[in-house]
Amino acid sequence: MHQEKIDQWVEETIGSLDGARRAEAKPFLLTRVLARMQAEQAGAENIWTKAGAFLSRPAVAMAGLLLIVLLNAAIIISNVNDNRNNTVQQVSSAKDEFAINVISIYDTENLEP
């Protein structure tokens, strides 16, 4: 009994779209389509829109990010090396400037005429 009822509902449901009217688009569609075309044309002419679209591509964005990370790493590594050389240079120039080579007061006295 239940099965017969269900079969009947199924067939009625499958036929429920028979005789349905066509849904209609809202009025003034042409105006909206023309406005959209103008907006798209204006957008296509704008170089910044094109640049933005290009940069926002996942592949381009990831490549840019990777490049920034690599540049940062290279700068940090070269700075560390420079700092090591600078420290040695600074120590030797300070030695020259303040005559730290002179190690005793007797040597200084001997230098005088």
Next chain:
Amino acid sequence: MEHPEIIARLKQGDRKAFAEIVEQCQHMVYNTALGIVQHEEDAEDITQNVFVTLYEKISSFREESALSTWLYRITVRKALDHEKRKQREKHGGLLKRIFSVRESDEPAHFDHPGVMLDKKEQAAILLRAIKKLPEKQRVAFTLHKMEGLSYQQIADIMENSQFATESLLVRAKNNLRNILKEYYEQQFK
């Protein structure tokens, strides 16, 4: 609508010819898009998009088929693309998946504006079931039921043989019967 003279004018960029075609085909395009996406704002957006594409790509229309067939093809493709994009947005993004409440995969309730009042409830159940069909079956069934197209017209739009289209529609109906049977059996329990 199938006047070669209007198509020739449109190919030359005549805006009046374009306006005539929009006027004549707008409801056909809108109703087809609505049948597939089952969402009024999305169907409106797709309709606008179809006419923009028509204007831009008319030069590539070789007139081997009727203009209406070509328009149906563009509409179906855009509606299916729109659905896939929406589906990706719905499921996509790790952060979105972590922080958002999981939406149900069950299709939303939709009332087709052209359905008679006494059949509204059953039609809504049928439309939900149609959403669960495989893509080709869904398109063929929607074009047949919503637009009232013949097997041959559907075959032309889907670039199938008439036999393949008939078999697609038979499979669509059988699948719908199974989905609806399951639905009513659950309601009965």
